[in-house]
Amino acid sequence: MxxxxxxxxxxxxxxxxxxxxxxxxxxxxxxxxxxxxxxxxxxxxxxxxxxxxxxxxxxxxxxxxxxxxxxxxxxxxxxxxxxxxxxxxxxxxxxxxxxxxxxxxxxxxxxxxxVNESDLIRGRVIGHPDGFGFLKPDEGGEDLFLSPREMRQVFHGDRVVACVTGIDRRGRKEGSIVGILERAHERVVGRLFVERGMAYVVPDNKRITHDVLIPEDYLNGAKPGQIVVAEIVEQPTRRNQPIGRIVEVLGEHMAPGMEIEVAIRAFDIPHEWPEEVLAEAARFGTEVPEAAKEGRVDLRKLPLVTIDGEDARDFDDAVYCRPTPKGWRLIVAIADVSHYVRPGSALDQEALKRGNSVYFPQQVIPMLPEVLSNGLCSLVPDEDRLCMVCEMLVDREGRVTRSRFYEGVMRSHARLTYTEVAAMLVDKDPAVRARHEKLLPHLEELYAVYQALRRQREARGAMDFDTDEYKIVFGEGRKIERLEKVVRTDAHKLIEECMIAANAATARFLDRKKVPYLRRIHDGPDPEKVADVRQFLAELGLKLPGGDTPSPADYMQVLKAAEGRPDYHLVQTLLLRTLPQAIYSPEKKGHFGLALDAYTHYTSPIRRYPDLLVHRAIRHALAGGKAKDFLYSEPELKTIGEHCSMTERRADEATWDVIAWLKCEYMQDKVGEVFSGVITAVTSFGFFVELQDIYVEGLVHISTLGQDFYHFDPLRHCLVGERTHITYRIGDVVKVKVARVDLDERKIDLVLIEPLAPAKPQPKKAASRRRRRKRKNAA
Known part of the structure; x- marks a missing residue:
């Protein structure tokens, strides 16, 4: 034995x-x-x-x-x-x-x-629909290529340890998986198929390329074609496919609301509340007890207001401003979630697991139970609420000269929307101004301090990209009626600037107190990408200054020079692509996009776990605590930061997947119709076109572009015809027809109706000059 x-x-x-x-x-x-x-x-x-x-x-x-x-x-x-x-x-x-x-x-x-850092690399697996994958190192740096053979034993999202085995033909580091640290998927969601007596589930998440085999005894009454949830009984290995058991039948493929049910399970978003979490939340009741208000600064007479969208249900920030001889006193009061969600509690563990709230069209998966997120922690009007307060002195130039933090108790005087505030402050609508007459003087001061903060933002060179956002409007039966472009008003920007000021003040406060905390880090651009973009911009007559390390101000200088040009959208898109995604980490790095040396997230503890940790750090500092006796060490904060960065990406991917599903569903009855559109992205296999007025994107495949061979130029982001010299690039306006809609793949195929005019052949002298210039640059 x-x-x-x-x-x-x-x-x-x-x-x-x-x-x-x-x-x-x-x-x-x-x-x-x-x-x-x-x-x-x-x-x-x-x-x-x-x-x-x-x-x-x-x-x-x-x-x-x-x-x-x-x-x-x-x-x-x-x-x-x-x-x-x-x-x-x-x-x-x-x-x-x-x-x-x-x-x-x-x-x-x-x-x-x-784990030997020099020999082994820890990271998370990123699967590709074509079967191969990459390992994204925890410590950052270059991704490791994983061949389809290596991907057989893992799912997308698994955490593994791998070693470098060589360099592939494309110059990428290639890896071999040494050990699996954590499995990302205990369940998968997808459609059930039965062929020749063999049942299997094809996962809806296209990054998972394994078919999950389902033995006959494990079907549990599920029928072919239904959307099901399969529990993984045996994880994949190098030799064997994963085996699963049907544990839930979600329903038929096209049922209303199915897209969210699928996304929740496909991306493993926690959505069911454990009994102990609900019981713990229920114990707080619905009103703040008098004992909890003792020892706090009383702000209940101060006309603090919340400003959010029309469909918002959780209000975690309130603002107030009054003038001072040298500028303004700005107060940003945030729901004191850390008073209720204590470290190690069932609520805390579930909040960490979720990482953040997930916002789908018409549905939210909250980080905290609704009794807290929409009730006791939400800064609803005319109710006493506990808050953590950031009070700032702002001078006439928009600089925050002093700040202090304290625990308070407040009472929101109004729940305002962006539309109302814009009508009062920008459009000067007399009816709306009369309705909020008592609050108007304070709102005017808020608008004044916003303009000063905005000037300071521009002075330090912070980025301000004008990206488009869209809102889905539903009709009966949860069918899309239309897509509307969201207009970003000064009311949106007012709240944004107040929150940025409070977040930056929080980072400075915790740095002074030397308490470790989760920072919001945004690294600078990749030097190789910068070199490519600079070369392309030179052809457009634009210049990106700053050498290998351009500053945010250099980026804004290029955008200012491109204003009003037809290729402005192209320039902005290419500049954005040089920048990495922001993450959470305790490392002492700044925020490149905002041009700040230290930055954190403090203003949304109801819906983001990192903000909750920052509130705990503030409370620890206010109590006179030191770094060594704080609840969290830097290694622990780093681990939590990696997890929260992952849950943030997971929420984004799930939301994009739902929106892509809904858009495909919306376009199913428009096959054969012709639209004008703008090219938004160019790849080696074709280009994507956003249809005007309906804001839906589809692919024009390279095989449909006519009798010519097209070359993809990755530096200029365009497709060029070898014979006709026709060039398709970002920003071009084209006319297309909807050819096919594939709901399973979330794809819309388009066919070009009117190709662009052929380019005029270059004169020999001009072509010769261009070749000489290229040789000179290469030398």
């Missing part, structure tokens, strides 16, 4: 029996550090977080680094001096969590070792 590698230790069931006995002991009262064999520099922090603290992650990493060899569970426990059954069980959970987070790796001999 094979001996278990942990047979020297009590079984889990035995340990659990001993737990009841151990819990009766009063060895470690909460808040008092415990002593183990190895000194733990983070013992005080662990004692504040847990009733029975065990050695911290840092202590375990220090032990493995000191020993220099892999250690078994028993050896780690012995070296640390952990012997109590309760502590052993907690240590096992901690080691598994460290393994899941990529801090440790367990080898084939069941021993834990450190």
């Amino acid at each position: 094979a001996r278990s590698p942990r047979s020297g230790r009590k079984s889990r069931s035995g340990a659990r029996k001993d737990t009841k006995i151990a819990k009766k002991k009063t060895e470690a009262a909460k808040g008092r550090p415990r002593r183990f064999k190895i000194p733990d520099p983070y013992a005080e922090r662990e004692a504040k977080k847990y009733e029975r603290p065990i050695p911290s992650r840092e202590a375990i990493l220090m032990l493995l680094q000191e020993k220099g060899v892999p250690l078994s569970f028993e050896e780690i426990a012995a070296e640390l001096g952990v012997s109590d059954p309760v502590d052993l069980e907690a240590l096992e959970r901690r080691l598994k969590a460290m393994e899941r987070d990529g801090q440790l790796l367990r080898n084939r001999r069941d021993r834990y070792c450190l």
Whole structure:
């Protein structure tokens, strides 16, 4: 009989029996550090977080680094001096969590070792619909190419450890998966098919290229063609496909509302509330008790107001402004979610799991139960609410000269919409102004401070891209009636500038107090992409200054020069593509787009978990706490930041998928109709066209462009005909016909009706000059 590698230790069931006995002991009262064999520099922090603290992650990493060899569970426990059954069980959970987070790796001999950063790369798998994939390193840097053979054993989203095996023909680093740290999918959603007696589910998420086999005993009454949820019974391996069991039948393919049900499950968005979470939220009641208001600054007489969209239901920020001799006093009051959601509670764990609220058309998956998100934490009018306050002094030039933070209790004086505020302050609508006569003087001051903040934003060179947003308007039966372009007014910008000022002030405050926190980081542009864009802009007669590291002001200079030109949209799109996506991290980096050295998110704790952590950091600093006794260490914040960045991307992808589904559904009865449109993107296989007036995008495939061979120019972002010299690029207006709509693939195929006019052949002298210029540049 094979001996278990942990047979020297009590079984889990035995340990659990001993737990009841151990819990009766009063060895470690909460808040008092415990002593183990190895000194733990983070013992005080662990004692504040847990009733029975065990050695911290840092202590375990220090032990493995000191020993220099892999250690078994028993050896780690012995070296640390952990012997109590309760502590052993907690240590096992901690080691598994460290393994899941990529801090440790367990080898084939069941021993834990450190991940060697120079040899192994931790990261998350990004699947491609064509079968291959990439590993996005946790530490940043170049992605690792994963061949279809490597992708057989993983799903899109899995966290793995891989090593570099070589360079492929295209110059990309190629990798091999060494170990799987965390599986991203326990369930998949898709359509059920049965062929020759074999049932399988084709996942709706096209980044998952595995068909999930369903044994006959696991069909549970599901019928071919239905949308189902399959629980993964056996994960994929190099040799075997995944095997699943049908656990839920969502319904027929075209049922109303099916697109959101599919997206929620396809992207693994938590949407069901555990009973303990609902019970914990219900205990707070519906009104703020008087005891909770004690010791707070009373702002209830201050005419604070919320300004949001017409369909908003959770109000987490309120603003107020009054003039001072040198400028303005601006108050940004934010719902005090951290008062209710305490670290380690069921509410906190579920909020972390969700990471953020997800906003679908006409439906929201909130981060917190509605009794809090739409009730006790929402700054609804005429109700007492607890808040965390950022009070700022702003001078006439729009600079924040001083700021302070405190806990307050407030009472919103009005729930205003962007439309109302724009009508009052911009359009000077007398009827709307009369309706809010008492609030009008304060709103006028808000508008004045916004204009000063806006001037300061432009002075420091912060970016301000004019991107289009659209709103879906539904008719009966949840069918799209039309798409409307969202007009961004000064009311939107007013709130945006107030929130940016408060977020920046928060970052400066926490930096002064030296308390670690999750920052909102936006790195600068990629030098290679900048070089390509600069070369293309030169052909348009535009210049991007700044060398290899252009500043945000350099970007805005180019956009200002391109204003009014027909290719403005093209220039803006190419500049945007040089920039990475913003992320959450405790690293001391700035926000490139906003031209700020330090920035964080403080203003939306109802719908973003990083904001909730920032509120905890503020409360810790206000209580006189230091970095060493804060609940979260920098490694823990980094792990949370990576998770929240992932949930943010997940929410975006799920929302885009739902909108793409709805747009395809909207276009199904428009096959054969002709539209004018603007080219929005060009690829090697064709170009995408946004149809005018209805704001839906489709693909014109390169094979439909006529009798010519088209070359894709990646630097100029265009397709050029070899014989006709016809050029298609971003911003060109074309006439197209809707040829096909594929709801499963979320694709709309278009056919060009009127090709652009052929380009005039270049004179020989001009062509010769151009060749000489190219040779000179190459040299």
